[in-house]
Amino acid sequence: MDEKDYYEILGIGRSAEPEEIKKAYRKLAMQYHPDKNPGDKTAEEKFKEIGEAYAVLSDPQKRRQYDQFGRSGMRGNGGFSGGFGGFDPFDIFREVFGGGGFGDLFNMSGGGRRTVQRGSDLQIRLKLTLEEIATGVSKKLKIKKMIRCERCDGSGAKPGTTPTTCPQCQGRGEVAYRQGFFTVSRTCDRCHGEGKINSHPCSECRGDGRVRGETTMEVEIPAGVAEGQFITLRNAGNAGPRKGPPGDALIIIEEEPHPQFERHGSDLVCHLVLSFSQAALGDEVEVPTITGKAKIQIAPGTQSGKILRMRGKGLPLLQGNGKGDQLIRVQVFTPTKLSEKEKQLFKELAQQENTKPTKADRSFFDKMKEAIL
Ligand SMILES: [Zn+2]
Ligand SMILES: [Zn+2]
Incomplete structure (x- = not known):
């Protein structure tokens, strides 16, 4: 097709x-x-x-x-x-x-x-880590649901007996009656529309044709799914009574909070803390990514609040084949416990002309705003 x-x-x-x-x-x-x-x-x-x-x-x-x-x-x-x-x-x-x-x-x-009654849909919440969402994952789920009764093979009738055709509607499930000039039909009240009468119900399922059971199902989660989205597994829900068609199973995605990353659509945001000297002199540092560690270059003179962007290191898009970015928010660490010697060194640094902050201008505040994601 x-x-x-x-x-x-x-x-x-x-x-x-x-x-x-x-x-x-x-x-x-x-x-x-x-x-x-x-x-x-x-x-x-x-x-x-x-x-x-x-x-x-x-x-x-x-x-x-x-x-x-x-x-x-x-x-x-x-x-x-x-x-x-x-x-x-x-x-x-x-x-x-x-x-x-x-x-x-x-x-x-x-x-x-x-009337053939359809089984009800199942709603199953599935917790996923960001790592699983990044790559897509196959999950085996154990699910309690109504399954077809084996004893009567779902018919609801005691083995060896067969439900008889409803005498009131002749198995049609509806009865026609005249109303003025018209012939109208309504659901047969004797068999409740089923067309059959079960006088010997199965002892296992009491005539329902289904029993409580458990099944295992495997579900493929595509990469890039998000909280609240769901995947429908057709016909994997509760069995319908007396061989009625099964409902669907809806797998609802839940996202587990990640210790390092915050998700913004397909972008991932994390924090990176640098020392004064790393920020001032530049450095090569290791950062986490959703698929493992990576090294990035810190440019000399990096300000606190700066956002570094690693293109394509975010989550895959659900549709299409692009990927989001990883955004790294830089924070410069201010030391809180200093030895006498360290205090002395900072005092010396403080005398230097180039260590004094320049006046914050408009673009500085814009960058700060951008930084507060
Ligand atoms: Zn049964
Ligand atoms: Zn009937």
């Missing part, structure tokens, strides 16, 4: 309101539905594509994620696996058009309004 933008696929602007998104989807879905275009592969692809675009843009969380990560970042390998693939375009169609009605219009198989 090509990498067309979801907004483009639906022919809407990036700030489109939910109603507008739905309207655009409805129009296109009607046009490209395979039942309306039998044997037309292009229409089928198109139908899938608009379904996928709608599924993402109609879900505020997914839409935000898409706006942040783009489409390529969300599919791909590893942790984003599933990403946005794996949609059933017919499910989406049924959801928007409300099952029965339009399904029948198109002679869709398995009509009726049978």
Whole structure:
């Protein structure tokens, strides 16, 4: 499939309101539905594509994620696996058009309004160090969640029994009744829309089809993520009751405070303390970087408050392939305990013309302002 933008696929602007998104989807879905275009592969692809675009843009969380990560970042390998693939375009169609009605219009198989309950989404907070964010990292997570009951294979029925078709709706999950001139449908109250009646519930899951369990999942965190962003693992959430589709797992990124670096977007800020003589004479000093130590040159006459910039030593950008910078705030250390000899030397220095401060000018204050990040 090509990498067309979801907004483009639906022919809407990036700030489109939910109603507008739905309207655009409805129009296109009607046009490209395979039942309306039998044997037309292009229409089928198109139908899938608009379904996928709608599924993402109609879900505020997914839409935000898409706006942040783009489409390529969300599919791909590893942790984003599933990403946005794996949609059933017919499910989406049924959801928007409300099952029965339009399904029948198109002679869709398995009509009726049978309710299948989807499992709920899981929200998992994942703490990452700046080092992990700098390189990207693969994490194995142990997660407690609802999983399919093995005893009944998720059906909720005692092994050896099968739920019977609901006699009230004949398994359709909805019942039609007349209201004036119209025939209206409502959810069947006998089976609660499931179409089936389970008179022998499984003893393990009490008919729910799922039990509490634990799974391990591996998630690939791309380099450059930030606090509050999240990664959606499609279908990795709680199992749905009685074979209902699973929810998603949202991995929410949390950033651990770093002992040396402060993050400003993709830039990293750290402090460097210099002695009087290092600042005055210049020196080569070792500084930490997020990927290890590095040496930098301190120019003679470096002022306290000066910002040194190490280009490309910050964090990678999530999108694109650039990197932020590392900013080093210089502070000149004033000694507090001096021996008699040291005091004497400072007194001698103080007599020298060039050790007296020059008048602070405008640009000095501007630099100080810049220094207070
Ligand atoms: Zn069971
Ligand atoms: Zn029923």
